[in-house]
Amino acid sequence: MNKITSMKTLLNIALLIAVSVSLTSCFNKKSPNYQYFPNMYVSPSYETYGAYPIFPGEQSAMMPAENSVPRGFVPYTYDDTPDGLLKAKADLKSPYEVNEKNLAVGNQLYTIYCAVCHGDKGDGKGILVQREKFLGIPSYADPGRTINPGGIYHVSTYGLNAMGSYASQTSEKERWQIAMHVMDLKASLLGEPGVLETAGKASAEEDADKIPETTGANTAGEIQNK
Numbered sequence: 001m002n003k004i005t006s007m008k009t010l011l012n013i014a015l016l017i018a019v020s021v022s023l024t025s026c027f028n029k030k031s032p033n034y035q036y037f038p039n040m041y042v043s044p045s046y047e048t049y050g051a052y053p054i055f056p057g058e059q060s061a062m063m064p065a066e067n068s069v070p071r072g073f074v075p076y077t078y079d080d081t082p083d084g085l086l087k088a089k090a091d092l093k094s095p096y097e098v099n100e101k102n103l104a105v106g107n108q109l110y111t112i113y114c115a116v117c118h119g120d121k122g123d124g125k126g127i128l129v130q131r132e133k134f135l136g137i138p139s140y141a142d143p144g145r146t147i148n149p150g151g152i153y154h155v156s157t158y159g160l161n162a163m164g165s166y167a168s169q170t171s172e173k174e175r176w177q178i179a180m181h182v183m184d185l186k187a188s189l190l191g192e193p194g195v196l197e198t199a200g201k202a203s204a205e206e207d208a209d210k211i212p213e214t215t216g217a218n219t220a221g222e223i224q225n226k
C-alpha cells in the first residue's frame with residue numbers, strides 16, 4: 001500500500017465520521033425525527049376535544065343531534081301537568097315484575113331519597129317533618145290521593161310542587177322499583193296484604209285462566225304453595 005492510498009483511506013474515514021456526526025448530532029430520542037410516512041405519525045383524523053376550523057365554533061365536540069337520547073334511556077311521554085299525572089295514574093303500568101329483588105332495591109332507594117320527607121313507613125312523618133323543616137307531606141294512605149304505581153312513577157320523574165324531581169338521580173327502572181316499595185308501604189298503612197302477596201295471587205289467577213277449568217284450581221293452588 002503506498003502513501004497516497006493510505007492518505008485517501010484516512011480522509012474517507014474522517015469524512016464518514018464527519019457526515020455521521022452531522023447527521024446524528026441533532027437527533028432527539030424523545031420524538032421521531034425523520035418521518036418516512038408522515039401521516040402515520042401525524043394522524044389526519046380529528047381528536048375528540050380538538051379545535052379545528054371546519055367545525056362550528058372550531059370545536060370538534062358538538063351538541064348531540066336533536067332528539068338523540070342516552071343509551072338505555074326510555075323516553076317518557078306524559079306531560080308534567082296535573083292532567084299528565086291523572087293520565088299516568090289511569091294508564092301507566094310498571095314493566096317490571098313485582099318480586100323480592102325489585103322490592104328490596106326499591107326499599108333501599110326509598111330510604112335514600114324519599115324517607116327524609118315521607119318517613120320510613122310512608123306516613124308522611126320523615127325526619128324533616130319531625131324537625132319541622134318541611135311540612136305538608138301526605139301519607140301514602142291519604143284517601144284523597146289514591147296513589148298507584150303509575151302516579152308514583154310520574155311524580156318521582158317530574159316532582160310535584162314542593163317535591164323535587166328524582167329523574168337525574170335515579171334510572172327509569174329504579175323509579176319503578178321505588179314505586180313498588182311505596183305501594184307496599186301504602187298497603188301496610190291500610191292494613192292490607194303487601195304487594196308480593198297481591199302480585200302472587202294475581203299471577204296465579206292469570207295462570208289459572210290459561211288452563212282448562214277442571215285442572216285450573218289445582219294448578220293455581222300449586223303455584224301459591226311454591
Ligand code: HEC
Pocket residue numbers: 110113114115116117118134135136137138145146147151152155156160161162163164166178179182
Ligand atoms: C323534600 C321532601 C320530599 C321528598 C324527599 C320526597 N317527597 Fe314526595 N311529596 C312531597 C310533598 C310536599 C308532596 C305533596 C305535593 C303536593 O301535592 O303538592 C309529595 C307527594 C308525593 C306523592 C303523592 C302524589 C300524588 O299523587 O298526589 C307521592 C306518591 C310521592 N310524593 C312519592 C315520593 C317518592 C317516591 C319520593 C322519593 C323518590 C319522594 N316522594 C320524595 C315531598 C317530598
